Amino acid sequence: xxxxxxxxxxxxxxxxxxxxxxxxxxxxxxxxxxxxxxxxxxxxxxxxxxxxxxxxxxxxxxxxxxxxxxxxxxxxxxxxxxxxxxxxxxxxxxxxxxxxxxxxxxxxxxxxxxxxxxxxxxxxxxxxxxxxxxxxxxxxxxxxxxxxxxxxxxxxxxxxxxxxxxxxxxxxxxxxxxxxxxxxxxxxxxxxxxxxxxxxxxxxxxxxxxxxxxxxxxxxxxxxxxxxxxxxxxxxxxxxxxxxxxxxxxxxxxxxxxxxxxxxxxxxxxxxxxxxxxxxxxxxxxxxxxxxxxxxxxxxxxxxxxxxxxxxxxxxxxxxxxxxxxxxxxxxxxxxxxxxxxxxxxxxxxxxxxxxxxxxxxxxxxxxxxxxxxxxxxxxxxxxxxxxxxx
Amino acid sequence: xxxxxxxxxxxxxxxxxxxxxxxxxxxxxxxxxxxxxxxxxxxxxxxxxxxxxxxxxxxxxxxxxxxxxxxxxxxxxxxxxxxxxxxxxxxxxxxxxxxxxxxxxxxxxxxxxxxxxxxxxxxxxxxxxxxxxxxxxxxxxxxxxxxxxxxxxxxxxxxxxxxxxxxxxxxxxxxxxxxxxxxxxxxxxxxxxxxxxxxxxxxxxxxxxxxxxxxxxxxxxxxxxxxxxxxxxxxxxxxxxxxxxxxxxxxxxxxxxxxx
Numbered sequence: 150x151x152x153x154x155x156x157x158x159x160x161x162x163x164x165x166x167x168x169x170x171x172x173x174x175x176x177x178x179x180x181x182x183x184x185x186x187x188x189x190x191x192x193x194x195x196x197x198x199x200x201x202x203x204x205x206x207x208x209x210x211x212x213x214x215x216x217x218x219x220x221x222x223x224x225x226x227x228x229x230x231x232x233x234x235x236x237x238x239x240x241x242x243x244x245x246x247x248x249x250x251x252x253x254x255x256x257x258x259x260x261x262x263x264x265x266x267x268x269x270x271x272x273x274x275x276x277x278x279x280x281x282x283x284x285x286x287x288x289x290x291x292x293x294x295x296x297x298x299x300x301x302x303x304x305x306x307x308x309x310x311x312x313x314x315x316x317x318x319x320x321x322x323x324x325x326x327x328x329x330x331x332x333x334x335x336x337x338x339x340x341x342x343x344x345x346x347x348x349x350x351x352x353x354x355x356x357x358x359x360x361x362x363x364x365x366x367x368x369x370x371x372x373x374x375x376x377x378x379x380x381x382x383x384x385x386x387x388x389x390x391x392x393x394x395x396x397x398x399x400x401x402x403x404x405x406x407x408x409x410x411x412x413x414x415x416x417x418x419x420x421x422x423x424x425x426x427x428x429x430x431x432x433x434x435x436x437x438x439x440x441x442x443x444x445x446x447x448x449x450x451x452x453x454x455x456x457x458x459x460x461x462x463x464x465x466x467x468x469x470x471x472x473x474x475x476x477x478x479x480x481x482x483x484x485x486x487x488x489x490x491x492x493x494x495x496x497x498x499x500x501x502x503x504x505x506x507x508x509x510x511x512x513x514x515x516x517x518x519x520x521x522x523x524x525x526x527x528x529x530x531x532x533x534x535x536x537x538x539x540x
Numbered sequence: 541x542x543x544x545x546x547x548x549x550x551x552x553x554x555x556x557x558x559x560x561x562x563x564x565x566x567x568x569x570x571x572x573x574x575x576x577x578x579x580x581x582x583x584x585x586x587x588x589x590x591x592x593x594x595x596x597x598x599x600x601x602x603x604x605x606x607x608x609x610x611x612x613x614x615x616x617x618x619x620x621x622x623x624x625x626x627x628x629x630x631x632x633x634x635x636x637x638x639x640x641x642x643x644x645x646x647x648x649x650x651x652x653x654x655x656x657x658x659x660x661x662x663x664x665x666x667x668x669x670x671x672x673x674x675x676x677x678x679x680x681x682x683x684x685x686x687x688x689x690x691x692x693x694x695x696x697x698x699x700x701x702x703x704x705x706x707x708x709x710x711x712x713x714x715x716x717x718x719x720x721x722x723x724x725x726x727x728x729x730x731x732x733x734x735x736x737x738x739x740x741x742x743x744x745x746x747x748x749x750x751x752x753x754x755x756x757x758x759x760x761x762x763x764x765x766x767x768x769x770x771x772x773x774x775x776x777x778x779x780x781x782x783x784x785x786x787x788x789x790x791x792x793x794x795x796x797x798x799x800x
Binding site: 160161162163164165166167168169170308309314315318321322325326327328422424425426427428430433435437438439440441 | 589590591593594596597600604607612613637638639641642643663664665666667668669686687688689690691692693695699710713714715
């Protein structure tokens with residue numbers, strides 16, 4: 150496979166202005182990823198700052214309610230800043246600092262990645278600017294304030310559809326204008342090479358821990374691991390160390406929003422087509438060969454594309470990708486809250502919803518691990534609105 | 541010699557850009573003909589895309605207007621056919637890789653050849669990814685125009701070596717749009733290109749005034765103006781014809797007779 154490619158997918162489809170920087174980033178990453186000081190420093194941050202390892206929690210009450218496979222939750226929601234995003238951000242910002250950068254910029258949808266980036270920038274004394282679709286700044290006002298509290302400047306992006314894809318485009322534009330002192334902390338396993346690989350590697354801590362933990366608790370591998378997929382960073386992190394375990398089903402849950410046939414969804418693999426955008430060849434929701442506006446109740450999933458490694462795993466049949474609607478996700482979120490006392494992010498609830506469907510079809514001797522990628526504090530107002538409750 | 545070369549043989553070249561279909565295909569045809577009457581030596585026609593990541597706000601909005609007006613690739617090819625009955629001025633498309641990929645490389649370049657497009661500029665197709673496109677394009681006699689940026693440095697050599705048509709020099713960091721001052725050492729960039737290959741160079745990004753055009757023309761073989769023209773279309777809409785004509789005429793005057 151060509152460097153930077155996953156089968157036919159990936160690549161570096163990006164303006165010339167950024168090419169030298171991508172090459173420098175790849176070189177720096179390849180050097181630091183094998184550097185023991187860097188690894189030690191990152192590992193200490195993951196343990197002492199992010200709070201790793203995260204728990205692998207046996208959800209006994211859900212398991213009983215569903216009457217099938219044992220459900221385990223990989224509790225990324227317990228990380229500092231409340232989601233898996235911190236794993237990647239600590240790695241990238243540390244790398245950027247080693248590269249001599251003094252400023253970081255990032256896109257954010259729901260705000261989880263923006264909050265994580267603002268947090269680590271504060272910790273490492275870096276200047277920080279976050280780009281967020283105007284629509285999302287309204288949906289996620291609390292996270293905007295949180296980022297500002299951490300010292301970041303938040304830009305409301307008013308171009309295009311004013312959501313996550315426009316925030317990514319705008320961050321790339323900003324990066325092209327100040328590449329010398331600035332690193333773009335890409336938040337998902339998407340974009341031009343080397344980002345999909347870097348993000349995957351930093352997120353693979355999730356499956357490295359989960360694999361050890363499940364072997365310790367169950368004495369055998371799970372039947373399936375399940376994660377939600379927008380760009381797909383928590384999912385690729387959750388899959389990585391299970392890819393060679395052929396008996397383990399890898400399942401990614403895309404947002405089918407109001408339904409796959411309504412045109413209001415974000416299901417790039419279930420319903421999209423191969424295209425080239427944001428630096429990569431992959432699957433994208435498209436409309437007359439234009440990149441379509443994605444939709445999901447979850448601001449973090451409404452990205453019209455998916456990371457190139459997922460596109461590859463999909464093509465070769467190693468992972469399967471299913472679609473989960475807004476309704477199913479909200480139901481699952483409430484079910485999890487009421488049975489286990491855990492309010493998860495709506496993103497993660499997509500994975501919980503599918504786990505609930507799958508569990509009953511498996512034996513009580515089997516287990517399933519669900520990546521609970523983030524906590525739901527940010528989504529409480531959205532859920533209330535969805536249910537017609539005024540708070 | 542390709543039509544593109546003709547743009548650079550006589551004088552310094554003025555290259556004008558419009559987004560195809562902004563505000564309508566019919567008006568694009570008028571605007572392009574007016575630019576040619578005013579002395580434009582080469583025309584860039586933007587194929588609108590939902591997410592033009594190398595563009596500033598002015599051209600982003602033009603893309604949105606053109607798409608809202610129902611512009612499609614086939615309508616643009618038909619436009620090129622009509623233009624070709626009236627003019628021999630070289631025409632190049634500027635677009636992003638997704639619309640080309642989706643149309644199908646072979647079908648796209650075949651249509652370019654059939655209708656009379658001489659070259660294609662794809663800002664999100666750097667040197668490393670050009671192979672899959674160039675092979676097909678060259679088979680159909682269409683040049684893929686390479687871009688060189690202020691950050692290109694040693695990449696200039698390999699890009700210039702395999703370049704065709706002309707080289708599009710990006711004047712400054714960031715995206716398209718009017719700039720007050722251009723501080724990049726363009727002379728050094730041109731010199732490095734010419735050392736590798738004798739190919740015309742044209743500078744774009746940020747040029748809007750006759751003074752800037754004259755300065756650039758002293759360094760390179762051509763001047764590319766996009767946002768300043770698109771801004772006139774944004775301001776005057778259907779009635780921008782004369783404004784565009786006057787503007788292009790003034791810009792062309794400014795670079796006439798300039799030698800480097």
